[in-house]
Amino acid sequence: MVSASSSCDIASRHISVLPCETLAVFAPLWQEGEGPVRILDGTLGLGGHTQALLEASPRVSVCGLDRDEEALALARQRLAPYGERFHGVHCEYSRFADALDALGWDSLDGALLDIGVSSLQLDEAERGFSFYGDGPLDMRMDQHSGRPSAWHWVNRESFDRLKECIATLGEEPQAGRIARAIVDARQKDGIDTTAQLAALVERAYPAAWRAKARRHPATRTFQALRMAVNDELGELQRFLDGILRRLRLGGRLAIICFHSLEDRMVKQAMRHWAEGCRCPRHVMRCVCGHEPEVRILFKKPVQAGEDELARNPRASSAKLRAAEKIAEEGTAGSDGACA
Template identity: 45%
Template sequence: MTGSGGDARDRHVPVLRDRCVALLAPALAEPGAVVVDGTLGMGGHSEALLEACPQAVLVGIDRDPDALELAGRRLAPFGERVRLVHAVYDEMPAVLERLGLGPAQGVLLDLGVSSLQLDEAGRGFAYSVDAPLDMRMDQTTGPTAADVLNTYEVRDLARVIARYGEEKFARRIAENVVRARAVAPFETSARLVELIRDSIPAPARRTGGNPAKRTFQALRIEVNRELEVLERAVPAALDSLAVSGRVVVMAYHSLEDRIVKHALADGARSTTPPGLPVELPEHAPVLRLLTRGAETATESEIAANPRAASVRLRAAERVRAGRGGAPARGRTHTRGDAA
């Protein structure tokens, strides 16, 4: 791994950075306030939050050791205000407990593949370059995309491509993969890209960008169990929030956004049984939504940062404890304790 903090800053333009800071900053004004960046990446959002909220302590979580190294260099000037942890973001409550920190005042989740992973050709995330079919966010563990392609039965591979890539030619692609791997196993991306192109009828290839995009997305989600993790991670993030704490989540495709939308909407809904004349306190909403639907990037931001084109941002504030959330208690540390 090469690079420096300056390299990270040059390579990474954080999506909706200013909006994320504006939404989280009101909850991070007190000394020792804890903000968790559950998807640290190259640390751009974390850097902005630490600069804007000088009283806050940051816990940065990422499953990618390379990201932790690069972000660590970028965030080194903030010294003891930063704690970086190699973990998956659905482990957030356990991470905070292990660090001896109380409930967080802010949580940020920037979902999907990071700029670092897309830009490192050898990781296999990009369909535009020939590279080993890896696609693991944490290259120290788990099966690769090549393992999926070379071992899944047709029905399982078709299910993955259809569900996670929303690819209507999934069955044809899966059948062609199984046929091709009988000749030679899949190792690098160029062969897969060519097979996908040949599997999709010419009229369908003329629209929607590179025809390999959907299948590569599906393989990446399967390899990293992204949706399974997300289904656990949003409740974990809400459980980690103190009362008056805020959560901001950015999703980049409909499958992710649907999970986030439903989790936040459920938290903002009263559970008082129908027919009761008053809302019972224990059934009052746990969350207050801070965004009306999903917010998107402006045209100017997309022009400056094309990766913002598909973002959907949702945010909420915790208004009370209960329903499995963080207990209504004071912070258990001081700023010095969090160092």
């Protein structure tokens, strides 16, 4: 069993964002009814959100997934006091169905994603996620996955692929200059460390831009490489494609995003699920009979307040969106047919 001091030490390594707001999304699940409440935490991290859920009600059980083996080991240590109410699984969150099948969980009452990089990953230079320390260009959330690391992207990918990656995933206006600087530099010598790459990107930035920049010039480039290395948008899309079918009626989904592209994907998916008629615009009368599958819980995404930002500045870009499932996929109204 984990001692109180050990649990506090693990918790201090990463502060969960929007903890109260996230808990409020799921609270109706255990405030109503009497049976067990099964929740998926697809991005377990160090287990902060999961611990809050387990503390909220003895009826709650959580299946927590993470592809970072170090984080998973620490979360298991932290959550050991909850016994069989917690199940930690090493896998990508897009493979949630496999994990649930192994547990015999046919349906879920709730599902949660917190799609941010943990402090554990950012603060350990040897993981290669951050330019504030000097470490190898890795950036893989699962270092044993066999996936190409950031070193491969920086030293092997073409100028065009690098430019597209940095421009699209990093939303970096200087993507062309940065990609050219990387390609030119690696022809002379390899780029092996985060410090080398950060310095290279900084030099590639126009002096006027460097003077006005609020963040380090390498911020967006590192973000883009990390997202490419871990296929983060692909992971999210595969999750969104399958999660609604696993939620029971009345089940709830909460997703916290830190990146505009991910938040846009979540917003569009939830809006699509919440649509009624899906007939083409030229059809004068609905013939599809499609009913909304979810009720969106917040008109606008929930963001951290001043008190939380004072405790945890990394919460500044977090956005929470949530929905409740109100109908099965493909449900039709009484005067229509399934689409």
